[in-house]
Amino acid sequence: MFKKILLAYDGSEYANKAYEYVLELAQINGGCEVYLISVANIPEFVNSKDEVDEALNAAKLYYGKILGNARKLANEKGIKIFTEVIPGHPVDSVIRFAEKHECDLIVVGKKGTSGVKRYIIGNVAENIARHAKCSVLIVK
Structure with missing residues (x-):
């Protein structure tokens, strides 16, 4: 059914639940490829390129460890x-990655659902679902 599944993964509780779904889907759809990406959301307003590089390197180190642990379980x-840390805005980066790699399904974890957190965090999953060209599974 699915040939390529993309999971936007940040190591959170919801992302871990989503990862469990992805592993089950991958086993059911034997032979499908799984892409696990973490997006390093770099601040738009910084004082120098060095600040951007520093933030990106820190994110790559942090997410690299998380993705490495997740890769072990899949293996x-x-x-x-396939795992990758990519810089950019979470919604745009996930959608671009899915299109570039011709993914059939994007899986994301649902996050905060109340107050300001919903607008900052839950909005990412909602906007991915709204703008992606392929199917999107939001895991609660």
């Missing part, structure tokens, strides 16, 4: 997985 289950 143990015999699932073909």
Whole structure:
């Protein structure tokens, strides 16, 4: 059914639940490729390129460890997985990545649902679902 599944992964509780779904889907759809990406959301307003580089390097180190742990679990289950840390705005970056790699499904974890957090965080999953060209699964 699915040939390429993309999971936007940040190591949070919801992302971990989404990862469990992705692993199950990958096993059901034997032979599908799984892309696990973390987006390093770099601040728009910085004083220098060095600040951007520093923030990006810190994000790559942090997410690299998280993605490495996730990759081990997939490898143990015999699932073909690719991981990458990419800079940019979360919504735009996830959608661009999915289009570039011709993903059939984007999976995201649902985050905060109340107050300001909903508008800052939950809005990412909602906007991915709204603007993606492929199917989107939001895991609660």
